[in-house]
Amino acid sequence: MMTMTGRSLFRLLALLVSFAVAVSGATIVKTLPGFDGDLPFNLETGYVSVEDSELFYYFIESEGDPELDPIMLWxxxxxxxxxxxxxxxENGPLAFNITKYEGGVPQMQYYSNGWTKTASILFVDAPVGTGFSYSKTAEGWYTSDTKSAWQTYLFLRKWLIQHPQYLKLQLFVGADSYSGISGSIVVQHIIDANEAREVPRLNLKGYILGCPRIDATINENSKIIFAHQIGLVSDEIYYTMKEACNGSYSDITSSQGECYEAYLKYETCTKDINTNSILEPTCNWASPKASEELKRRDLEEGSKPFILSPPRIPEFWCHNFNYALSYIWANDEGVQTALGVRKGTVENWVRCNQSLQYTLDVSSVLDYHKNLSDKGLQVLIYNGDHDFTIPASGTQEWIRVMNLTITDDWRQWIVDGQIAGYTIKYNNVGYRLTYASVLGAGHSPQEYKRRECYQMFERFINYYPI
Structure with a gap:
C-alpha cells in the first residue's frame, strides 16, 4: 500500500513530468515582429489539448513579483x-502604434499600464474556433455556453498542472462582455472541484468581470432604462413604454398594440447610435452594405481602404479603426512562426469570429452568482457608463437582485485627482463584491480608459479602496 509520503512523491513526479511536457510543447517568445529589441516581459505561448480542441494561449508573467503576485485567467x-x-x-503590456503605419508588419510598443504590472495573466482563445484555437475533429467545432465553460475550466486546470509553480498563487478568473456567461460557470466549476477535494486544489481567490452579460432579460430591459436616463428617448416615449409594456421589453411583438408602437418609436430614436459607445460614430458610411449584418461584423472586413492610415483622414475615424492592424499583424507568417502557431490550423485569423458553430444555451447565470455569494470570494464587476450594449443600469440591477449588504455606499473613485467613475461595495459573510463604473468609457471599458482601468484593477488586486 502506498504511504501518504509515497502518494505525495508520486503526485509531485506526475506534476514534474507534465510540466516538462508542457515546456517542450510551449514557445518562449523573446522577440516579436514589429517590436524593437527583446520583449521587456516573459511571454509564453502554446496549446492545451481539451477533448477535441486545441486551445491557444498567451501567458505573460507578472512584471512585479511573479512568485507572489496573483495569476488571472482572461x-x-x-x-x-x-x-x-x-x-x-485592454489588459496587456503591448499596444500598436496606430499613428505611423505605412505598410508591412505593424509596429508594436510597450504599454506601461498593462495589468501584468501586478499579476500574471493567462490569455486564452476560447471557445474553440476563436483566434488560433482549433478543433482536431469536425464534431469538435460545435460548442455552446455550457461546453465552452467546461472546456475553459479544463484548459485552466491542465495549464496549471503543467505549470505547478503557479498553483500556490492566488487565482482569479477574468472575462468580459458575452463571456460573463461562461466565465461565471467556470468559477462554479472551480468551486465544485475544490469542494469535491480534487487534486490539485486551485487556489481561487475571486473573479473579475467587465461589462458582463449575466441575464438576458435584465440586459434587454436595461437598454430602455439607459436610453431614457441618458436622454436618447423622451419622457413621453419611456413612460408610455413602461406602462404599456409593464416594464418588460424583451420579445415584444406586434400583437402587443400600444407597447409595440412605443417600442418602434424607441427603436427609431436609437437605431443609429453606436451601442458600444454612444458618443462615437457608428461608421455606417464605411460599409458597402447597410444592413442588420453590420451589427455583427467588424468594420475591417469591408473597409480597409479607409483604415490603413486613419490619422490622415481624422474626419473618417471610428473606434474600429484601432482593430485593423491586428488583422495584418496576426496573419503575418513571421508573426505566427514567432508565436508558435501550428501551420495549417487557422486559414485566416480574425479578431472576432462570427462564424462559430456556437449554441447560446444559457440565458442567465444569476443563480450561479447567488450561489457563489456565500463562498468567501473577492469580486470586481465594472462597466463603462456610455455602454449601450450591456448598460451599467442592467449590471447594477442584477447585483441588487442578489440582495447583498452595502458596506461602502455610492461614491466617486479618483485617478490623478480626477473622477474616474463611481463605485459601491457589498458584502455577504466574507463574500466581497465591488462594482465600479468607468466614466466616459464604452464597451469594453479598458479600450477607452486603459490607464484608469489599470488603476482600478491594481487597487482591487492589492486590497486598496477603489
Missing amino acids: YSGGPGCSAFNGLIF
Missing part, C-alpha cells in the same frame, strides 16, 4: 473574440 467575449484583443487593446 478571455474575451463575442463569443468568438480572440484573447489577443485583451492583450493588445
Whole structure:
C-alpha cells in the first residue's frame, strides 16, 4: 500500500513530468515582429489539448513579483473574440502604434499600464474556433455556453498542472462582455472541484468581470432604462413604454398594440447610435452594405481602404479603426512562426469570429452568482457608463437582485485627482463584491480608459479602496 509520503512523491513526479511536457510543447517568445529589441516581459505561448480542441494561449508573467503576485485567467467575449484583443487593446503590456503605419508588419510598443504590472495573466482563445484555437475533429467545432465553460475550466486546470509553480498563487478568473456567461460557470466549476477535494486544489481567490452579460432579460430591459436616463428617448416615449409594456421589453411583438408602437418609436430614436459607445460614430458610411449584418461584423472586413492610415483622414475615424492592424499583424507568417502557431490550423485569423458553430444555451447565470455569494470570494464587476450594449443600469440591477449588504455606499473613485467613475461595495459573510463604473468609457471599458482601468484593477488586486 502506498504511504501518504509515497502518494505525495508520486503526485509531485506526475506534476514534474507534465510540466516538462508542457515546456517542450510551449514557445518562449523573446522577440516579436514589429517590436524593437527583446520583449521587456516573459511571454509564453502554446496549446492545451481539451477533448477535441486545441486551445491557444498567451501567458505573460507578472512584471512585479511573479512568485507572489496573483495569476488571472482572461478571455474575451463575442463569443468568438480572440484573447489577443485583451492583450493588445485592454489588459496587456503591448499596444500598436496606430499613428505611423505605412505598410508591412505593424509596429508594436510597450504599454506601461498593462495589468501584468501586478499579476500574471493567462490569455486564452476560447471557445474553440476563436483566434488560433482549433478543433482536431469536425464534431469538435460545435460548442455552446455550457461546453465552452467546461472546456475553459479544463484548459485552466491542465495549464496549471503543467505549470505547478503557479498553483500556490492566488487565482482569479477574468472575462468580459458575452463571456460573463461562461466565465461565471467556470468559477462554479472551480468551486465544485475544490469542494469535491480534487487534486490539485486551485487556489481561487475571486473573479473579475467587465461589462458582463449575466441575464438576458435584465440586459434587454436595461437598454430602455439607459436610453431614457441618458436622454436618447423622451419622457413621453419611456413612460408610455413602461406602462404599456409593464416594464418588460424583451420579445415584444406586434400583437402587443400600444407597447409595440412605443417600442418602434424607441427603436427609431436609437437605431443609429453606436451601442458600444454612444458618443462615437457608428461608421455606417464605411460599409458597402447597410444592413442588420453590420451589427455583427467588424468594420475591417469591408473597409480597409479607409483604415490603413486613419490619422490622415481624422474626419473618417471610428473606434474600429484601432482593430485593423491586428488583422495584418496576426496573419503575418513571421508573426505566427514567432508565436508558435501550428501551420495549417487557422486559414485566416480574425479578431472576432462570427462564424462559430456556437449554441447560446444559457440565458442567465444569476443563480450561479447567488450561489457563489456565500463562498468567501473577492469580486470586481465594472462597466463603462456610455455602454449601450450591456448598460451599467442592467449590471447594477442584477447585483441588487442578489440582495447583498452595502458596506461602502455610492461614491466617486479618483485617478490623478480626477473622477474616474463611481463605485459601491457589498458584502455577504466574507463574500466581497465591488462594482465600479468607468466614466466616459464604452464597451469594453479598458479600450477607452486603459490607464484608469489599470488603476482600478491594481487597487482591487492589492486590497486598496477603489
